[in-house]
Amino acid sequence: xxxxxxxxxxxxxxxxxxxxxxxxxxxxxxxxxxxxxxxxxxxxxxxxxxxxxxxxxxxxxxxxxxxxxxxxxxxxxxxxxxxxxxxxxxxxxxxxxxxxxxxxxxxxxxxxxxxxxxxxxxxxxxxxxxxxxxxxxxxxxxxxxxxxxxxxxxxxxxxxxxxxxxxxxxxxxxxxxxxxxxxxxxxxxxxxxxxxxxxxxxxxxxxxxxxxxxxxxxxxxxxxxxxxxxxxxxxxxxxxxxxxxxxxxxxxxxxxxxxxxxxxxxxxxxxxxxxxxxxxxxxxxxxxxxxxxxxxxxxxxxxxxxxxxxxxxxxxxxxxxxxx
Numbered sequence: 001x002x003x004x005x006x007x008x009x010x011x012x013x014x015x016x017x018x019x020x021x022x023x024x025x026x027x028x029x030x031x032x033x034x035x036x037x038x039x040x041x042x043x044x045x046x047x048x049x050x051x052x053x054x055x056x057x058x059x060x061x062x063x064x065x066x067x068x069x070x071x072x073x074x075x076x077x078x079x080x081x082x083x084x085x086x087x088x089x090x091x092x093x094x095x096x097x098x099x100x101x102x103x104x105x106x107x108x109x110x111x112x113x114x115x116x117x118x119x120x121x122x123x124x125x126x127x128x129x130x131x132x133x134x135x136x137x138x139x140x141x142x143x144x145x146x147x148x149x150x151x152x153x154x155x156x157x158x159x160x161x162x163x164x165x166x167x168x169x170x171x172x173x174x175x176x177x178x179x180x181x182x183x184x185x186x187x188x189x190x191x192x193x194x195x196x197x198x199x200x201x202x203x204x205x206x207x208x209x210x211x212x213x214x215x216x217x218x219x220x221x222x223x224x225x226x227x228x229x230x231x232x233x234x235x236x237x238x239x240x241x242x243x244x245x246x247x248x249x250x251x252x253x254x255x256x257x258x259x260x261x262x263x264x265x266x267x268x269x270x271x272x273x274x275x276x277x278x279x280x281x282x283x284x285x286x287x288x289x290x291x292x293x294x295x296x297x298x299x300x301x302x303x304x305x306x307x308x309x310x311x312x313x314x315x316x317x318x319x320x321x322x323x324x
Contacts, residue, residue: 001183006176009151009184010040010116013158014078016187018048021076024162027054028063028080037082038118038177064090064115068098071113076162081117084171085131098167099142114161114168119147120212120262121308122175127299132211132263137169138240138272144193145239147171149214151184153237156191164193171239173211180215196243198250202230204322206250208273209260210236213309217260220314229322239269247273248280255286256321260309265293287324292317 004012018024026041026048032055035042045053056063060081067077081087087094094115101111121130138145144166148154154172161168199214200221209217214235221231232250236243251257257277259270270291277289292309300307 001185003181004151004184005178005181006148006151006154006172007038007040007178009155010158010172011042011044012184013155014041014044015047017159017162018044018052020188022052023074023076024078025052025054025070025075026078026080027056027067029056029058029082031055031080036080038174040116040172041080060086060088060090061093064093064098067113067115068093068101068111071111072101072109077113078162079113079115081115083125083129084117084119084133085128087115087117087133094137094143095140099140102166103142110165111167112165114158114170116170116172118174118177119171120173120175121299121304122212124304126301130299130304132261132294134169134171134239135263135268138269142166144168144241145171146193146237147173147211147239148237149173149176149211149235150180151182152189153191153197155184156189157193157237159188160190160193163190168193171211175212176215191237193238194241194243195238196246197235197237198232198246199235200231200233202232202254204229204254204256205231205318206247206254206257207231207233207260207314207318208236208247208257209233210239211262213260213262216309216311217314219311220318223311223315224318224322227319229318231318242273242276244276244280247277251277251281252284255284256324257289258292258314258317258321259289260292260314262294262308264296265291266296268293287321290317290321
């Protein structure tokens, strides 16, 4: 089983699926000969040519609008938006058109496509290259939202996303594009959408997170263990549909939950998770659910490590929740 980073694993998934299904096409700014801003599509142009790996003008609305047209025609487009911060010129296309086609046509036109885009901070990108807009798309019925945290999941979730009948936003945490490495299964390897992963067992506090923050949560959990607090860490992997059953099962065991995410706190996915925990497991709670998140400010040019919910901010929340 080869070892890959996330960039290589996503590239491997795209290459595998393009070989398997000639309806799959890649499009976006510089995805062709350049191989994309982070080189995720490197080498695909040489193998599949400019009919299936298509460089586009700098127009996010045009990229998504074109991809929707391709999908309605029967192709399976995988458009790339260079940074998730730039997805909003295409917001109307995504929420008003893409999310609705399958439902408004009674399933006749599913508009099956996957929008790939790097997300999150930690690479000194400033506030136009570091945001985490997942909650704004989770709120839109008809879309699925995915965010892997390791190379194997990145490959397996992307193949599942490409074959899914619904449109999927595939957020790739760029901070760990090359930092996260691991074994990646060869060939046709799928990870089911909508299923979280329990990556660390524990009995005292449940930590729920995703993407690059998984590693901060695990670091904090290891530090908490040195103080006798064992955390159960859940990597959501698919943000929507949410695997609430795995979260609730863990909360019923620990009685405590802390949600960690990069996006601003107010109206983030953490708020929805806390609400669902209160609805479904209130009588099992031994402490108020907590959130450790980014701040309700624009992402800063400087002090980004103060903005991000790193382990030194997560650990006190764990301790206070455990000792409540």
